[in-house]
Amino acid sequence: MSGEKTHILVVDDEEIVRESLGGWLEKDGYVVAAAPDGRSAVEKLKAEKWDVLLVDLKMPGGMDGLQVLDEARKLQPEAIAVMMTAYATVDTAVAAMKLGAFDYLVKPFDPEELSLMMKKIVDRQALVRENAVLRQALKKEHRFRELVSQSPAMQKVFDLAQVAARSNSTILVLGESGSGKEVLARAIHAESPRAAGPFVAVSCAALTESLLESELFGHEKGSFTGASARRKGKFEAADGGTLFLDEVGDISGKLQLDLLRVLEDRKFHRVGGTEPIEVDVRIIAATNRNLRKAVADGSFREDLFYRLNVIPILLPPLRDRKEDIPLLVEHFVERLSAEMKKKLEGVSSEAMAAILAHDWPGNVRELRNVLERGAVVAAGSVIQAADLGLSRPGAAPAGAREPGSLEEMERRHITEVLSHTHGNVSQAARILGIDRVTLYSKMRKYEIRRPGGEEPEAPEGSKS
Amino acid sequence: MIEHVRLHLDQAFGWPVRMHMGAERPRDAWDARRRQWSSTRILRWLGEVGPPGGKLLGLTDVDLFIPILTFVFGEAQLGGASAVVSTARLADPAEVGDGRVVLERLAKESVHELGHTFGLTHCGTPGCVMGRSASVRDVDLKRGELCPDCRGRMSPREEREA
Numbered sequence: 001m002s003g004e005k006t007h008i009l010v011v012d013d014e015e016i017v018r019e020s021l022g023g024w025l026e027k028d029g030y031v032v033a034a035a036p037d038g039r040s041a042v043e044k045l046k047a048e049k050w051d052v053l054l055v056d057l058k059m060p061g062g063m064d065g066l067q068v069l070d071e072a073r074k075l076q077p078e079a080i081a082v083m084m085t086a087y088a089t090v091d092t093a094v095a096a097m098k099l100g101a102f103d104y105l106v107k108p109f110d111p112e113e114l115s116l117m118m119k120k121i122v123d124r125q126a127l128v129r130e131n132a133v134l135r136q137a138l139k140k141e142h143r144f145r146e147l148v149s150q151s152p153a154m155q156k157v158f159d160l161a162q163v164a165a166r167s168n169s170t171i172l173v174l175g176e177s178g179s180g181k182e183v184l185a186r187a188i189h190a191e192s193p194r195a196a197g198p199f200v201a202v203s204c205a206a207l208t209e210s211l212l213e214s215e216l217f218g219h220e221k222g223s224f225t226g227a228s229a230r231r232k233g234k235f236e237a238a239d240g241g242t243l244f245l246d247e248v249g250d251i252s253g254k255l256q257l258d259l260l261r262v263l264e265d266r267k268f269h270r271v272g273g274t275e276p277i278e279v280d281v282r283i284i285a286a287t288n289r290n291l292r293k294a295v296a297d298g299s300f301r302e303d304l305f306y307r308l309n310v311i312p313i314l315l316p317p318l319r320d321r322k323e324d325i326p327l328l329v330e331h332f333v334e335r336l337s338a339e340m341k342k343k344l345e346g347v348s349s350e351a352m353a354a355i356l357a358h359d360w361p362g363n364v365r366e367l368r369n370v371l372e373r374g375a376v377v378a379a380g381s382v383i384q385a386a387d388l389g390l391s392r393p394g395a396a397p398a399g400a401r402e403p404g405s406l407e408e409m410e411r412r413h414i415t416e417v418l419s420h421t422h423g424n425v426s427q428a429a430r431i432l433g434i435d436r437v438t439l440y441s442k443m444r445k446y447e448i449r450r451p452g453g454e455e456p457e458a459p460e461g462s463k464s
Numbered sequence: 465m466i467e468h469v470r471l472h473l474d475q476a477f478g479w480p481v482r483m484h485m486g487a488e489r490p491r492d493a494w495d496a497r498r499r500q501w502s503s504t505r506i507l508r509w510l511g512e513v514g515p516p517g518g519k520l521l522g523l524t525d526v527d528l529f530i531p532i533l534t535f536v537f538g539e540a541q542l543g544g545a546s547a548v549v550s551t552a553r554l555a556d557p558a559e560v561g562d563g564r565v566v567l568e569r570l571a572k573e574s575v576h577e578l579g580h581t582f583g584l585t586h587c588g589t590p591g592c593v594m595g596r597s598a599s600v601r602d603v604d605l606k607r608g609e610l611c612p613d614c615r616g617r618m619s620p621r622e623e624r625e626a
Binding site for chain 1: 504529530531532533534535536539540542580585586596598599
């Protein structure tokens, strides 16, 4: 028997049975309590935790054994229930098993039968406990803060991130949209000696050059039209902590130079200011662009690239680490269940098959969004394939079109999705599995107007 | 037979053992429907008619039962004064065993049931006499002695009788 004593509740209207069975079980080292009827059994189920319930099927007083079993399943689903009866009938045995009874014994029991059954129960509970401990241990091993993975490629990322977190060096996180660049940056910050300091995130693609400049460095009162008061920038806000520069590959030439200067001197000026400001900031930059290519074609400064590329960390796309999908699904379902206060046990095997068959262009973020939709739509505690809203692989889109370039297809698809959401950008971004900022920049790139007519406006710059 | 049991008890508990012979049985312990004797009622009766103080072990050849089980080899009051053991099932003709084997089984179960009166519960140590026995095969697999753990758990008591 394992360390903790097994607690058994005997429910029987006959005192002689309660005493006799209780005495036998106590000699076996179990902690035993008894209840003479269904109602007091339910009281005991509400008051204490029980490992095993031995319940007589036929009891007078309005609540029989099957009703107790039904209540027990709701109150303590993990307790193992065994039905006892003086007269076995197939019907009652089937009813008991349907209600989740572990076993069914006819009174009086053969001593060997009772011994074997108790051994089976104790072994099973030990297994359940061991399984829970192992799963917990496995989860710990397969995670780095909010990131979960068991793929070798991601394990290398975790190891590198862990080491990098301890240093003060600039980190460049590379990866597709939705692969978790900001989540990794936050994890590195949390693991670093700067954890008590602020984590400030700026999306460089979301803002125009002048707005981004003032966002990063702040401005003095009257430095430009609309600068009605002095404002601190993100560099100052991140003093003593970490500044996360997302989409750093999208910044203009002038800002590239400004950024290079701060990285070299750790000093900068507010827009319109003359006084140099010194800050202690650790930079984590991220991009989904190929910066080496950008350097080669002259759109990104080589010196800045080397300043940023001190510790490069590449986050592999989800389609390259499909072995992580079941773990991620479990992780997100658990999280969604807690966030939504809805009992969710997981996804059906058909749903898992559909998830595994999908290509996940929007990576982990897309997976999370699909599961969130599934969690909202699911009628029961298990998310079904239909709840996910994933299109079946191979399903031909209505009205086949002329084949076009990848960019052309992307432009068309974004336009279609925006029209489907009646111009709601957040909803469209969720469907596309990309963040709003990326969607805005793609809308600008393809000059897509939202249904409703306005220009693609920029969202608020900071995600912190 | 009784002398053999006495030797084992002496060895296991190391206290003086006194013997009483008698052929009476409590009438209310007989269950006409089951055609068996209630070991629980026998224990109660032993407590009433036996000498006060110490521990009491009743030895019998009638088939014993407790309400929830089809039969028992014996029963004892956990941490109490009385215990009872029967040869009826220990001498099961379906199981291999000559007189000597039955004698060993009786001695083991006697130590086992008296062990319960000293507050010992079933023990998981292989071979320990306090191991649970649901069949004569289980009894045969045990040795006649308490394992060191059980011996350590037993608190010294005053004089007992058998």
